[in-house]
Amino acid sequence: NAGVTQTPKFQVLKTGQSMTLQCAQDMNHEYMSWYRQDPGMGLRLIHYSVGAGITDQGEVPNGYNVSRSTTEDFPLRLLSAAPSQTSVYFCASTLGSLGGEQYFGPGTRLTVT
Amino acid sequence: AQSVSQHNHHVILSEAASLELGCNYSYGGTVNLFWYVQYPGQHLQLLLKYFSGDPLVKGIKGFEAEFIKSKFSFNLRKPSVQWSDTAEYFCAVNDLFGNEKLTFGTGTRLTIIP
Numbered sequence: 001n002a003g004v005t006q007t008p009k010f011q012v013l014k015t016g017q018s019m020t021l022q023c024a025q026d027m028n029h030e031y032m033s034w035y036r037q038d039p040g041m042g043l044r045l046i047h048y049s050v051g052a053g054i055t056d057q058g059e060v061p062n063g064y065n066v067s068r069s070t071t072e073d074f075p076l077r078l079l080s081a082a083p084s085q086t087s088v089y090f091c092a093s094t095l096g097s098l099g100g101e102q103y104f105g106p107g108t109r110l111t112v113t
Numbered sequence: 114a115q116s117v118s119q120h121n122h123h124v125i126l127s128e129a130a131s132l133e134l135g136c137n138y139s140y141g142g143t144v145n146l147f148w149y150v151q152y153p154g155q156h157l158q159l160l161l162k163y164f165s166g167d168p169l170v171k172g173i174k175g176f177e178a179e180f181i182k183s184k185f186s187f188n189l190r191k192p193s194v195q196w197s198d199t200a201e202y203f204c205a206v207n208d209l210f211g212n213e214k215l216t217f218g219t220g221t222r223l224t225i226i227p
Binding site for chain 1: 117119122145147149155156157158159162203205214215217218219220
């Protein structure tokens with residue numbers, strides 16, 4: 001199993017550009033989440049999904065969209081990038097419950113200039 | 114809403130020293146508790162977890178944590194640290210009868226001096 005994969009590993013965007021961060025898992029986990037990690041703030045939940053076709057907002061959803069058309073994939077879209085979205089983004093999947101053991105991807109380091 | 118406090122932001126220890134990292138949470142109901150570790154340049158991985166039963170849980174690499182319900186605490190310990198334990202450590206909590214989402218602490222950066 002590859003586990004949770006994320007692409008790209010690094011990305012630089014200009015303010016106002018849009019892009020999609022990809023996340024995929026091959027463990028047949030129902031639950032998937034997107035977090036951002038910022039110094040001194042730990043991990044904050046952006047959006048999450050409890051199954052294909054079902055998504056909901058987390059703690060910091062503004063400026064991001066998600067969709068979940070399949071169990072495997074959970075892309076995160078930045079609609080119009082802002083410098084405040086400079087961060088490291090982690091995708092995670094969980095089996096059984098949203099608050100269970102999270103399996104994290106390797107992360108995407110995003111810089112918005 | 115649940116909150117998680119990790120009061121130690123940066124801890125510096127010499128090899129072989131004993132370690133204790135604090136974690137306190139706010140919710141008083143039934144909780145699941147986790148410690149995750151992030152080694153430099155790597156993604157987060159599970160160190161240990163507590164769901165129920167024995168409040169002293171053992172994880173990988175010699176780490177353990179004790180759940181003390183009366184103190185809302187889940188402190189991480191290791192009797193003798195190694196240079197390879199240099200990493201960032203995150204405590205996380207979810208309340209089982211709330212919205213079930215995990216809440217993470219702000220993390221503790223651990224630096225081990227050889």
